[in-house]
Amino acid sequence: MPNLVEINNVEKSYVKAGGNFSSSRVKVLKGVTFAIEEGLCVGLIGESGSGKSTLSRLILGLEKPDKGAVLIEGQPVPEWIKANQGKMSVVFQDYTSSVNPKYTIKETIAEPIRAMNYAGNLEDRIDALLAKVSLSPDLKDRYPHELSGGQVQRVCIARAISTNPRFIVLDEAISSLDVSVQTQVMNLLHQLRLEMKMTYLFVAHDLQAVAHLCNKIVFLYRGEVVEQLMSADLVNAQNEYAKSLLASVIPFDV
Numbered sequence: 001m002p003n004l005v006e007i008n009n010v011e012k013s014y015v016k017a018g019g020n021f022s023s024s025r026v027k028v029l030k031g032v033t034f035a036i037e038e039g040l041c042v043g044l045i046g047e048s049g050s051g052k053s054t055l056s057r058l059i060l061g062l063e064k065p066d067k068g069a070v071l072i073e074g075q076p077v078p079e080w081i082k083a084n085q086g087k088m089s090v091v092f093q094d095y096t097s098s099v100n101p102k103y104t105i106k107e108t109i110a111e112p113i114r115a116m117n118y119a120g121n122l123e124d125r126i127d128a129l130l131a132k133v134s135l136s137p138d139l140k141d142r143y144p145h146e147l148s149g150g151q152v153q154r155v156c157i158a159r160a161i162s163t164n165p166r167f168i169v170l171d172e173a174i175s176s177l178d179v180s181v182q183t184q185v186m187n188l189l190h191q192l193r194l195e196m197k198m199t200y201l202f203v204a205h206d207l208q209a210v211a212h213l214c215n216k217i218v219f220l221y222r223g224e225v226v227e228q229l230m231s232a233d234l235v236n237a238q239n240e241y242a243k244s245l246l247a248s249v250i251p252f253d254v
């Protein structure tokens, strides 16, 4: 499988709160290197503050690395985005703040479709997208606060796939959901990935979820990649942090 995304020796630091000198910068990513292969779900796991969201923002082109490069199909992210409108999407953890409370479900999903000057029938497109995420078209005219958390996250997924993306960054996308709903949404994401031949970066702090959904897992510890393994090879982890996480996971086939 060719690499869709390459993260090459990426460094990123921020000014420490309260400090204004270069010495008071905090290095969040310290030479991160890994690839996201086309068609795979790659999991990025790490404890709070390890730099996962920073890395997501660099991949989404929202920020630039200080050193190193993030390339998509060999191109720097901003260039790739310009040439591939709608082909990269994102789903965030906090679904309540990632939808506009004043927009109906229909308007929420329509926004990126309209931005791409869609020529087809918008109502039909929205109905088809709702069906894809197993939501009734009757929900179209409701507002986000009239839906459950799981339903709103499905709306966010419908919006994310509305432009037929090739690549989706799922940044803690299921972390705020109840465990039973998490499983349903994970299954939905898995099914959609295969059906639409998409590539995922699945960012999470919960190894169980990552191992369930992902083909490859990258362990980030204090801004460094300390281990990367295919899911089938997790038992071969060498790094102590990765091993400690693996030890805390309940065996899958008990």
Ligand SMILES: Nc1ncnc2c1ncn2[C@@H]1O[C@H](COP(=O)(O)OP(=O)(O)OP(=O)(O)O)[C@@H](O)[C@H]1O
Pocket: 014, 015, 028, 046, 047, 048, 049, 050, 051, 052, 053, 054, 055, 205
């Ligand atoms: N814009 C910013 N300015 C200053 N510091 C920042 C900024 N963004 C992130 N940081 C710092 O960088 C470090 C890594 O943050 P990041 O959000 O990437 O971690 P994370 O692994 O996603 O954590 P979590 O799982 O808690 O979201 C933290 O110490 C954070 O305070």
